[in-house]
Ligand code: SF4
């Protein structure tokens with residue numbers, strides 16, 4: 334048998350609606366099979382803390398093999414996985430179509446789904462992944478002010494750590510006084526110019542994070558579309574994309590959120606809109622995870638085909654000869670982090686490519702996991718690990734006296750800025766969309 338596959342990786346859909354998916358002994362058997370292959374390989378040892386946890390368990394066992402690890406301890410490995418997909422997409426030579434059929438993230442997801450169905454998930458985890466409900470509540474102005482003040486208050490944070498298990502040192506994103514969707518500027522009546530690679534009109538799926546926490550990112554995206562004379566609309570109604578619930582193994586909630594988002598996004602896709610989401614995890618949800626969960630759903634497929642990362646769209650727009658390059662302001666030194674959920678979209682480094690087109694701009698790209706994930710690095714028990722995983726990124730991002738710290742993932746950027754501490758004395762944090770807008774001086 335060949336050592337590794339020479340063919341392009343393929344991903345099998347998840348048969349999550351079949352009851353065998355939740356058969357605990359079948360899941361344990363599959364975990365043991367894949368753990369055995371990983372133990373013999375160990376290539377992913379430095380990717381995250383899931384693999385070192387597994388190898389430590391094997392090395393401490395009597396047999397020094399996976400059969401010596403107690404099945405109850407498998408959960409320790411599962412809990413360390415935040416489903417970034419990096420092992421599957423960038424390291425593993427045994428992914429399908431290789432006959433060993435190793436899909437480490439998906440067996441983790443299956444184990445998380447079993448755990449969720451058995452009701453073994455903390456209230457804290459259900460709360461933190463209810464991004465929509467939390468955002469709607471915090472969008473009430475006086476509530477937003479109170480929540481933001483409590484998040485900055487040491488005593489309140491200690492209490493929150495004790496009651497909720499949210500680490501008191503973790504810097505949390507503030508809630509915005511006004512939602513993005515209620516303050517979004519309407520599009521001017523530009524004529525849509527289709528290119529060979531890009532539709533000439535855009536539908537924006539704003540995401541919970543942009544809507545409730547960093548509306549500026551959404552306004553930047555709209556300003557960039559307007560500058561390039563691209564007409565846009567907002568998706569009529571929005572719920573969370575479902576990624577936080579997926580990471581929890583709550584697949585029924587993912588299906589409920591799909592019911593809200595997909596029909597109207599599919600309608601826009603069929604009307605010829607490109608769909609853009611400014612947060613990589615949400616883009617990935619529509620590009621990859623929902624199609625694997627609903628492989629026979631034509632609406633999900635239509636949305637998948639119309640979905641673009643914003644910088645992927647702008648770079649392709651440039652290839653179509655339809656992107657303006659009337660940049661007026663240099664950006665100086667940009668330390669740019671490409672997040673895992675952008676890397677696994679298999680589109681290349683589109684943000685770097687575009688920022689490098691701006692005269693007077695030097696981009697240093699850091700291509701390593703920063704270790705936060707959506708809600709994982711917020712939790713008391715994982716906070717230290719998330720800072721440890723991020724440490725090389727914090728160091729690399731500080732090299733060369735950057736003027737800007739930037740990542741497509743706004744949560745990773747916040748985490749990196751926190752981890753850099755005083756090393757980031759003069760560097761400001763800005764999302765790449767904001768940097769591009771600044772370069773256009775809009
Ligand atoms: S998906 Fe990410 S977090 Fe999970 S095991 Fe793979 S590399 Fe680690």
Ligand code: SF4
Nearest residue numbers: 371374375376377425
């Ligand atoms: S996921 Fe693949 S590459 Fe990583 S340790 Fe397991 S077998 Fe090796």
